[in-house]
């Protein structure tokens with residue numbers, strides 16, 4: 001099956017309220033263009049310089065999402081054009097994105113990454129930290145960011161029960177956080193689900209999935 005067919009089938013199989021981010025990391029511009037020519041516009045990348053060079057090369061109406069861990073020193077490469085940063089995992093990163101967005105006179109949409117997986121990782125906030133951030137008044141100082149919701153990654157496992165529990169846990173956090181009133185906080189996006197677990201994620205309440213290998217093939 002070619003990219004166009006895979007994309008068509010995938011889009012046909014997910015509900016209308018779920019946004020698809022086609023994760024094109026490591027894949028050449030020619031493959032992105034195949035999806036683009038099918039009418040797809042939202043693409044996800046996880047390397048700042050790779051994203052910047054694809055942005056230069058490809059049509060300007062593409063909506064580029066940054067999906068993985070972002071180092072603060074790399075924000076400058078993407079601040080001028082990125083549409084959504086999915087994985088804000090520290091206050092320091094949030095402040096850096098705000099600062100770089102100011103330089104470009106832009107407001108950058110962001111999601112806060114919540115740590116839900118069993119794996120030990122240093123990336124992501126826990127629920128208390130997010131509630132603390134939103135109620136502390138800090139976001140009022142961040143005039144060039146707009147926090148649009150939450151993002152999470154489930155444990156890499158064959159055990160669907162674990163994945164279900166983690167995603168439904170994140171949905172609960174999202175529902176809890178949504179009712180908080182804070183400046184520059186307009187929550188509507190819950191980004192969860194990848195090639196291996198997007199069906200479970202949608203069942204558990206995701207409205208944005210990040211899918212790469214199903215569309216573009218395995219990465220080497």
Ligand SMILES: *Cc1c(COP(=O)(O)O)cnc(C)c1O
Nearest residue numbers: 023067068194195210211212213
């Ligand atoms: C690579 C990546 C994806 C897509 O992974 P696939 O398994 O290829 O669908 C989604 N989210 C993040 C954060 C990624 O780094």
